[in-house]
Amino acid sequence: MKGLPFIFTSLLQFLVLQLATAADTISPSKPIIGSDTLVSSGQSFKSGLFSAGNSSWYLGIWYNNFPDVVVWVANRENPLADSYGSLTLSKNGSLVLLDQMNNSVWSSTSSQVAEDPVAELLETGNLVVRDKAATASEIYIWESFDFPSDTLLQDMKLGWNFRTGHNRFLTSWKNDSDPSPGQYTYGMDNVPLPQLVIAKGAKKQFRTGPWNGLRLTGTPGSSVSYEVVHPIFVYNTTDLYYSYEAVDKSVVTRLKLSESGIQRLVVNKGSTTWAVMYTLQYNQCDNYGVCGANSICKINKSPVCECLHGFVPESWNEWGVLNWTSGCRRGTPLNCQKGEDFLRIRNVKLPDQLDFRVILSTSIDECKAECLRNCSCVAYTKSDIGKGDSGCLMWSGALIDMREFDEDDREQDIYIRMPFSELGKSSRKGKRVVLISVLSAVSLLIVLGFSCWYIILKKRRKKRASRDSKEDLELPLFDFDTIATATNNFSHTNKLGEGGFGPVYKANLTREEFIAVKRLSKDSGQGIEEFKNEVTMIAKLQHWNLVKLLGCCIQGEERMLIYEYMPNKSLDCFIFDQSKKALLDWRKRFDIIMGIARGLLYLHEDSRLRIIHRDLKSSNILLDDELNPKISDFGIARIFGRNQTEAKTKRVIGTYGYMSPEYAIDGKFSMKSDVFSFGVLLLEIVSGRKNRGFHHPDHHHTLLGHAWLLWNKNKGLELMDSCLDNSYVKFDVLRCIQIGLLCVQKLSLERPAMSSVVFMLGNEGAILPQPKEPGFFTERSSTGTDNLISNGTITISTVVAR
Ligand SMILES: *[C@@H]1O[C@H](CO)[C@@H](O)[C@H](O)[C@H]1NC(C)=O
Ligand SMILES: *[C@@H]1O[C@H](CO)[C@@H](O)[C@H](O)[C@H]1NC(C)=O
Ligand SMILES: *[C@@H]1O[C@H](CO)[C@@H](O)[C@H](O)[C@H]1NC(C)=O
Ligand SMILES: *[C@@H]1O[C@H](CO)[C@@H](O)[C@H](O)[C@H]1NC(C)=O
Ligand SMILES: *[C@@H]1O[C@H](CO)[C@@H](O)[C@H](O)[C@H]1NC(C)=O
Ligand SMILES: *[C@@H]1O[C@H](CO)[C@@H](O)[C@H](O)[C@H]1NC(C)=O
Ligand SMILES: *[C@@H]1O[C@H](CO)[C@@H](O)[C@H](O)[C@H]1NC(C)=O
Numbered sequence: 108m109k110g111l112p113f114i115f116t117s118l119l120q121f122l123v124l125q126l127a128t129a130a131d132t133i134s135p136s137k138p139i140i141g142s143d144t145l146v147s148s149g150q151s152f153k154s155g156l157f158s159a160g161n162s163s164w165y166l167g168i169w170y171n172n173f174p175d176v177v178v179w180v181a182n183r184e185n186p187l188a189d190s191y192g193s194l195t196l197s198k199n200g201s202l203v204l205l206d207q208m209n210n211s212v213w214s215s216t217s218s219q220v221a222e223d224p225v226a227e228l229l230e231t232g233n234l235v236v237r238d239k240a241a242t243a244s245e246i247y248i249w250e251s252f253d254f255p256s257d258t259l260l261q262d263m264k265l266g267w268n269f270r271t272g273h274n275r276f277l278t279s280w281k282n283d284s285d286p287s288p289g290q291y292t293y294g295m296d297n298v299p300l301p302q303l304v305i306a307k308g309a310k311k312q313f314r315t316g317p318w319n320g321l322r323l324t325g326t327p328g329s330s331v332s333y334e335v336v337h338p339i340f341v342y343n344t345t346d347l348y349y350s351y352e353a354v355d356k357s358v359v360t361r362l363k364l365s366e367s368g369i370q371r372l373v374v375n376k377g378s379t380t381w382a383v384m385y386t387l388q389y390n391q392c393d394n395y396g397v398c399g400a401n402s403i404c405k406i407n408k409s410p411v412c413e414c415l416h417g418f419v420p421e422s423w424n425e426w427g428v429l430n431w432t433s434g435c436r437r438g439t440p441l442n443c444q445k446g447e448d449f450l451r452i453r454n455v456k457l458p459d460q461l462d463f464r465v466i467l468s469t470s471i472d473e474c475k476a477e478c479l480r481n482c483s484c485v486a487y488t489k490s491d492i493g494k495g496d497s498g499c500l501m502w503s504g505a506l507i508d509m510r511e512f513d514e515d516d517r518e519q520d521i522y523i524r525m526p527f528s529e530l531g532k533s534s535r536k537g538k539r540v541v542l543i544s545v546l547s548a549v550s551l552l553i554v555l556g557f558s559c560w561y562i563i564l565k566k567r568r569k570k571r572a573s574r575d576s577k578e579d580l581e582l583p584l585f586d587f588d589t590i591a592t593a594t595n596n597f598s599h600t601n602k603l604g605e606g607g608f609g610p611v612y613k614a615n616l617t618r619e620e621f622i623a624v625k626r627l628s629k630d631s632g633q634g635i636e637e638f639k640n641e642v643t644m645i646a647k648l649q650h651w652n653l654v655k656l657l658g659c660c661i662q663g664e665e666r667m668l669i670y671e672y673m674p675n676k677s678l679d680c681f682i683f684d685q686s687k688k689a690l691l692d693w694r695k696r697f698d699i700i701m702g703i704a705r706g707l708l709y710l711h712e713d714s715r716l717r718i719i720h721r722d723l724k725s726s727n728i729l730l731d732d733e734l735n736p737k738i739s740d741f742g743i744a745r746i747f748g749r750n751q752t753e754a755k756t757k758r759v760i761g762t763y764g765y766m767s768p769e770y771a772i773d774g775k776f777s778m779k780s781d782v783f784s785f786g787v788l789l790l791e792i793v794s795g796r797k798n799r800g801f802h803h804p805d806h807h808h809t810l811l812g813h814a815w816l817l818w819n820k821n822k823g824l825e826l827m828d829s830c831l832d833n834s835y836v837k838f839d840v841l842r843c844i845q846i847g848l849l850c851v852q853k854l855s856l857e858r859p860a861m862s863s864v865v866f867m868l869g870n871e872g873a874i875l876p877q878p879k880e881p882g883f884f885t886e887r888s889s890t891g892t893d894n895l896i897s898n899g900t901i902t903i904s905t906v907v908a909r
Pocket of ligand 1: 161162
């Protein structure tokens with residue numbers, strides 16, 4: 108029994124070998140027919156007929172060791188109906204594939220004619236036709252490498268032969284079992300600077316950065332493959348192509364294009380299976396133009412898209428739900444006359460060459476000057492194209508498909524045009540005016556003496572004074588007496604509540620018109636200028652879910668903030684009040700959660716400033732007459748720089764129960780500490796219970812701990828406020844709780860950004876991660892907590908605006 112299979116296989120091998128030697132080359136008198144195959148000299152490749160799908164036969168080339176891996180197909184669009192085909196070589200050197208009826212289904216096209224042609228499958232997998240008589244055997248009349256299918260083998264070229272105008276590119280199979288041409292192509296885009304592009308039809312899916320004279324930029328990730336293959340890039344007057352060779356000749360490797368992008372596959376020494384070494388287009392930032400115009404993709408950030416400095420989303424609503432397609436536009440429009448400069452952005456994939464110009468052999472300074480001269484130039488950079496001096500690249504119009512790389516990838520920098528206001532500089536023209544006037548003042552000083560100097564100084568001061576008062580006008584100043592009258596001299600009956608920085612009063616300006624007045628404590632220690640600065644800052648924030656600041660009032664020591672009046676007071680008056688709870692059904696509660704999330708997203712990411720609220724809690728959520736939520740009390744809010752993510756303070760201000768661990772313990776606050784507070788708030792709204800002071804007969808955890816325990820026991824619904832029976836959809840509630848738990852996770856890094864929160868709340872289909880342990884998940888001793896956190900709300904009335 109044991110001997111039989113052995114005899115069997117050796118017999119088969121013998122047969123194959125005989126066929127192979129019989130058909131090593133094709134000449135006009137010797138076609139290969141039906142199941143004959145052509146074998147390359149070193150036996151790596153075979154060519155012959157193979158079937159794919161249902162009753163379709165193709166002429167192809169495949170690996171001898173891997174008959175399933177077809178690397179080239181001749182008659183992709185025109186299959187044979189059966190295996191009775193023959194490949195013949197005509198007298199003039201054209202390969203022709205004939206079907207059973209001797210009709211031609213495919214033929215090679217070449218402009219050259221051979222005297223005495225012979226066809227041969229080379230060891231590289233290249234099927235060539237050459238002239239037997241030709242002295243140099245390397246000159247081919249036709250070669251299959253010039254007409255790639257979906258695979259790029261070693262020695263194949265991807266790109267242009269400028270002499271013949273022929274472009275070689277890969278075209279995917281329709282699917283794994285259908286070799287006919289699919290929608291995807293991969294080739295050399297010969298726009299001013301060459302770059303490799305994967306496209307689906309006419310739409311780009313991925314591109315490398317442009318050729319910079321030394322290498323293709325913007326593909327640092329594929330450098331890992333340098334250990335296996337050595338890339339070859341040729342760009343001169345006759346040729347432009349990409350090719351590669353294996354570093355270790357015993358490693359078999361190929362590049363394959365399919366729906367999932369470009370993959371580099373290898374068979375390692377001693378192995379008999381193919382492994383995927385890398386896939387181009389392997390992360391979100393590789394998708395062409397994923398962030399839209401004038402934005403940058405940062406793979407380590409969440410969400411990945413950011414507008415470039417000085418730009419804002421074209422559509423806040425779309426941006427808020429992570430739809431970045433419409434991109435960003437300038438916050439402050441450019442004004443070429445007023446003077447501009449450039450902002451350097453380091454280590455990026457250069458934008459696509461859509462409206463683009465290259466100037467060879469200029470210095471970087473000339474490049475900058477050239478870009479500055481032309482008002483339509485929005486960005487420039489240098490590159491090593493051209494000999495000697497570097498070249499100058501300039502973009503006009505939208506900047507598409509930029510991404511940021513890691514520090515150590517050492518990609519290129521780009522310089523983007525900005526108005527001075529975005530660079531924090533005064534106008535250059537302004538500077539010049541000052542310079543000139545100072546110079547003339549000096550000369551006048553010499554000529555005319557002190558008097559003139561004095562006049563100029565006085566004039567300038569006057570100018571500044573008038574400019575300052577103009578700025579003040581942005582926010583209405585209310586008269587102290589009017590306010591006093593409207594609040595009945597700050598009478599107790601008009602008092603609405605006590606905020607962090609002092610009492611809040613209701614005031615009726617007229618019979619119908621109400622406002623809310625917050626009278627700041629006198630010991631706030633804040634100067635008039637600081638107060639004004641802050642008030643103007645808050646007044647600029649305009650969002651449906653933020654309470655609107657109408658103006659302020661300053662008189663002597665008195666500081667007051669005037670807000671729109673919210674008849675329904677604050678959220679805590681509803682959710683924690685047994686008699687009013689039921690007024691907020693599940694739908695309404697969900698709307699309130701969504702509203703708060705939107706307001707917070709605006710503060711964090713969508714307003715001109717980046718604001719950390721630091722004191723988000725139920726009593727700071729006001730409700731208007733339709734119970735729409737409005738975030739209020741920016742008393743301890745902090746402004747962050749656009750790129751700042753975290754700050755530290757020695758004085759921890761805020762409200763226990765809502766503070767994240769890193770803030771309460773280390774004084775570190777960030778957008779993620781606001782997210783924590785939001786999570787607490789969300790769970791409070793769902794449960795109708797306060798986080799702080801929460802008691803449960805079975806354990807001593809806070810509300811967060813309680814929610815987490817229930818969640819892990821699959822009993823999330825038990826967290827629900829019992830008065831909500833019947834008004835909710837189970838799935839929605841569980842989803843909400845899950846999002847709440849994600850927001851209160853212990854590690855700030857793991858909490859989602861508000862943009863993701865809004866997205867998750869708004870999209871039922873979004874897949875949510877499983878939450879991890881919440882912050883402060885340690886059981887309190889029954890009294891311990893109150894020792895730790897002494898007085899409920901700590902309020903220190905210093906408002907720090909930076
Ligand atoms: C196509 O394949 C199916 C199943 O694989 C088979 O039943 C059918 O006969 C085939 N059709 C032709 C025309 O070969
Ligand atoms: C070579 O011959 C084939 C048919 O025999 C013909 O179709 C083809 O056009 C010829 N090629 C040239 C370059 O003359
Ligand atoms: C096809 O051509 C070959 C060789 O010229 C010939 O032997 C064969 O009979 C032809 N077949 C048909 C169906 O004409
Ligand atoms: C491949 O595409 C053909 C049609 O082009 C289709 O009939 C076939 O089912 C597809 N096969 C797979 C595996 O998707
Ligand atoms: C361009 O480069 C190719 C490959 O190195 C070479 O064969 C060809 O001669 C070059 N052309 C010119 C004009 O230098
Ligand atoms: C994103 O916005 C664009 C244009 O504003 C719109 O056409 C597209 O449908 C949106 N995509 C999604 C997934 O909502
Ligand atoms: C400015 O740049 C645009 C776009 O690159 C170009 O079309 C135009 O000719 C340039 N103008 C000048 C004066 O160089």
